[in-house]
Amino acid sequence: MQRLLSYILLLIPLLALADESRAYDDSTAQPYRHLVAKVTPPDSADESRLAHKAFWRASAETVGMNLSLWAFDRYIQKGHFAYISWGTIKENFRHGFEWDNDHLSTNMFAHPYNGSIFYNAGRSNGFNFWQSELFAIGGSAMWEMFMECEYPSTNDIIATPIGGAALGEVLYRTSDVVIDDRTYGFERLGRELATFIINPMRGFTRIVTGRAWQHRQTSGRRFGTPPVSIELSAGARLLTMRNDDNGTRAGAALEIDIEYGDKFAESTKTPYDFFSFKMGLQGIKTQPLLSHVEITGRLLSKEIIDRNNIQASIGMYQHFDYFDSDTIKRRDPDSKPFWPCVVPYKLGTPASVGAGAMARYRPLKGFVVDGYIHANGVILAGILTDFYRDYHRNYNWGSGFSIKAGINSSLFDNKLTVSISDQFYHIYTWNGYDSNFDWSTTPDGGPVNIQGDRSKAFFNHFSTSVKYRLTGRLYINAGIDLYHRQTNYYGQTIRFDSNSWTNTPILYSSQLGAHIMLSYSL
Numbered sequence: 001m002q003r004l005l006s007y008i009l010l011l012i013p014l015l016a017l018a019d020e021s022r023a024y025d026d027s028t029a030q031p032y033r034h035l036v037a038k039v040t041p042p043d044s045a046d047e048s049r050l051a052h053k054a055f056w057r058a059s060a061e062t063v064g065m066n067l068s069l070w071a072f073d074r075y076i077q078k079g080h081f082a083y084i085s086w087g088t089i090k091e092n093f094r095h096g097f098e099w100d101n102d103h104l105s106t107n108m109f110a111h112p113y114n115g116s117i118f119y120n121a122g123r124s125n126g127f128n129f130w131q132s133e134l135f136a137i138g139g140s141a142m143w144e145m146f147m148e149c150e151y152p153s154t155n156d157i158i159a160t161p162i163g164g165a166a167l168g169e170v171l172y173r174t175s176d177v178v179i180d181d182r183t184y185g186f187e188r189l190g191r192e193l194a195t196f197i198i199n200p201m202r203g204f205t206r207i208v209t210g211r212a213w214q215h216r217q218t219s220g221r222r223f224g225t226p227p228v229s230i231e232l233s234a235g236a237r238l239l240t241m242r243n244d245d246n247g248t249r250a251g252a253a254l255e256i257d258i259e260y261g262d263k264f265a266e267s268t269k270t271p272y273d274f275f276s277f278k279m280g281l282q283g284i285k286t287q288p289l290l291s292h293v294e295i296t297g298r299l300l301s302k303e304i305i306d307r308n309n310i311q312a313s314i315g316m317y318q319h320f321d322y323f324d325s326d327t328i329k330r331r332d333p334d335s336k337p338f339w340p341c342v343v344p345y346k347l348g349t350p351a352s353v354g355a356g357a358m359a360r361y362r363p364l365k366g367f368v369v370d371g372y373i374h375a376n377g378v379i380l381a382g383i384l385t386d387f388y389r390d391y392h393r394n395y396n397w398g399s400g401f402s403i404k405a406g407i408n409s410s411l412f413d414n415k416l417t418v419s420i421s422d423q424f425y426h427i428y429t430w431n432g433y434d435s436n437f438d439w440s441t442t443p444d445g446g447p448v449n450i451q452g453d454r455s456k457a458f459f460n461h462f463s464t465s466v467k468y469r470l471t472g473r474l475y476i477n478a479g480i481d482l483y484h485r486q487t488n489y490y491g492q493t494i495r496f497d498s499n500s501w502t503n504t505p506i507l508y509s510s511q512l513g514a515h516i517m518l519s520y521s522l
Contacts, residue, residue: 027459033229033259034473034521036177042224044166049396050222051126055331057208058125061201062118062139069114070147081148088149098449099431101391102155104382105288108163108322108348111156115164116171120201123172129165129271136161136168155397156382163350166320168245169272173260175199177228181211181220188213196206202266202283226273231257233477235517237282239328241344241510247328252516253291263358264311267302271318274298288324295320299353312359319352319376319402323421323461323483325511343384344511346395347425347459351379352402371407378402381427383459384485386493386507388452400427417467419479425459433491459489473521481513 035053074082100107118139122132140160144152175198178191192212196203211220219225237253261274268274275297282291301315325344354376358392361369382395406421432454465479486508 001145002518004500007156015377023515033227034231036228036522037225039227040225042221044216046218046220046222046224049133050220052188053126053131055125056120057205058127058135059138061121061125061205062135063112063142065117065121066143066147067137069143079513081150084147084149086091086170089146092145092148097152097154097157097453099155099397100150101393102345103392104348104395105290105324106228106392107153107155107159108382109290109293110213111160112163112167112320112350113144115160115162116168117164117201118161119164119168120199121170121205123168124199126201126206131167133161133165136164138470139251140164141395152266155380155382159348161349162379163320166297166318166350167210169297170258170260170275170277170295171199172202173223173272173275173452174258174277175202176221176223177225179206179220181214181218226261228261229259231519232522233257233517233519235477235515237284237513237515239284239287239325239352239511239513241328241512249284249287249328251282251287253283253517254281255279255517261298264303264306264313264360265301269300271299274301286328287326288323291324293320293322296356298485305359309362310360312357314355314357317356317374317405319349319354319374321349321352321402323347323348323459325483328511333448342509343394345459345483346507347381347485348383349381349402349425352381353379366411366413369407374402374404376404378427382427383425383427383457383487384509385453385455385457385487386505387489392450396429396432396455396457398427398429398451398457400425400456402426405455415469417475418465419467420464421462425457427457427459429453429455429457453487453492454490455487457485459486460484467519475519475521476516477519478516479514481515483511483513485509 015316044411070082070084073079115136119132119136123129124137127135131182136434140157144157175195178194178198180188180191183191192203192206195206203212220241229295233255237252238250240248256279258277260277265272265273275295278292278294280291281289283322295318297318299316299318301313303311303313305312309428324346327342328344354374356372356374358372359370363369380402383398385394385396387393387415388396402421402423402425404421406419408417409420410417429451431451434451460483462482463475463479467475467477469475486506488506490504492505494505
């Protein structure tokens with residue numbers, strides 16, 4: 001609970017975004033969104049100044065980030081992996097890359113977050129989206145090859161730069177909304193502090209360059225003030241396993257939901273001029289603090305319909321998804337010869353891109369329906385397994401595809417909102433092992449450089465919620481989430497009881513979540 005409260009305190013500076021004198025609803029351009037500030041175009045002076053590229057400063061910040069993190073790991077945490085030498089560096093180059101066995105949270109969130117810092121070393125020094133990705137790649141490669149005595153990681157060199165770009169651009173654009181070089185005193189201090197919390201590398205760059213205290217006649221924002229809506233929700237969440245009697249947990253929950261930009265702007269080729277970001281935190285016994293992170297960022301789009309009551313566009317989108325859970329109630333290990341994993345689900349897709357379509361229909365005044373559908377190729381994913389265990393790892397690496405769809409209905413001038421969505425993932429493990437693998441032949445008694453079990457897995461997340469406005473921008477929000485994971489294994493032989501054997505098991509786990517929260521639109 002203390003960790004949850006600390007995250008709540010970190011989010012407080014976001015309230016600086018909600019300037020009551022400027023917050024309004026632009027019902028023409030952005031129907032039924034509470035925008036944090038009046039939409040304004042970027043100032044040409046800010047655009048020119050912030051587009052100036054400082055290659056050496058960006059490179060120094062990337063290298064400095066790696067050296068600082070290594071020094072912390074080596075001299076403060078004394079992590080075994082941080083005891084590097086010229087010998088370990090040469091061995092890394094000799095051996096090459098392999099799949100690692102760190103926690104899902106480390107590989108699927110912490111590494112992409114580090115990638116976002118490398119990325120923002122470039123972004124904060126004048127480089128665009130694609131150019132900044134090169135700093136994320138360079139920073140990740142430097143860490144993998146030089147800064148650890150463990151072999152370089154195949155999954156990290158994919159997840160860190162690609163997932164880092166998704167997180168990094170979201171953090172860069174969100175911090176851009178906070179900055180205002182026209183302000184003084186405590187307001188200026190609050191905005192600079194919020195910028196540093198949201199985007200540490202940009203905050204650091206502003207200090208190094210002196211921009212953090214320079215007063216200007218313009219805002220200092222690279223993108224002006226686009227349509228931005230931010231919703232904070234706090235309340236309670238209940239979790240229960242749906243297969244067998246495996247208990248129920250309940251506790252506090254916090255969510256942040258950001259929608260940035262115009263979904264239905266005319267044809268665009270600017271990455272992330274529209275994105276949605278969702279993050280959930282929870283204070284539930286046995287459960288991870290971070291429950292989910294979802295990012296959908298538009299890379300390019302084309303408007304196909306623009307009429308009085310209907311709008312539609314198609315485009316390419318980058319996706320970043322992270323879902324984490326843990327045991328609700330442990331099973332009795334002696335009750336059956338074999339029990340599948342008691343963790344309901346784990347899934348991370350830090351590298352995913354595909355095509356999508358969005359549409360909005362306004363049949364009546366005060367009534368809006370909008371929906372979307374996305375089909376994505378998943379370059380890298382990690383998904384829960386019932387068998388593979390080595391070090392901290394209980395998931396398989398793989399690739400595949402995902403399909404996402406959803407519909408939102410707003411009635412009575414945003415008094416009542418109903419949302420339904422579904423996300424389906426199909427993940428293949430294409431370099432696995434089977435039950436005949438001789439673990440004793442490996443140096444540490446376990447398989448190395450293996451994605452996991454030979455398998456194909458399915459994960460589905462169905463969500464529905466109802467939101468009712470109590471007053472002003474305060475809502476009550478209730479909903480349910482259904483999670484289902486099924487994995488088909490090959491080359492495994494298990495015994496469920498004395499008379500039941502199978503060598504191609506199909507195992508599954510399901511979880512039901514329910515929440516009730518108060519939501520406030522900034």
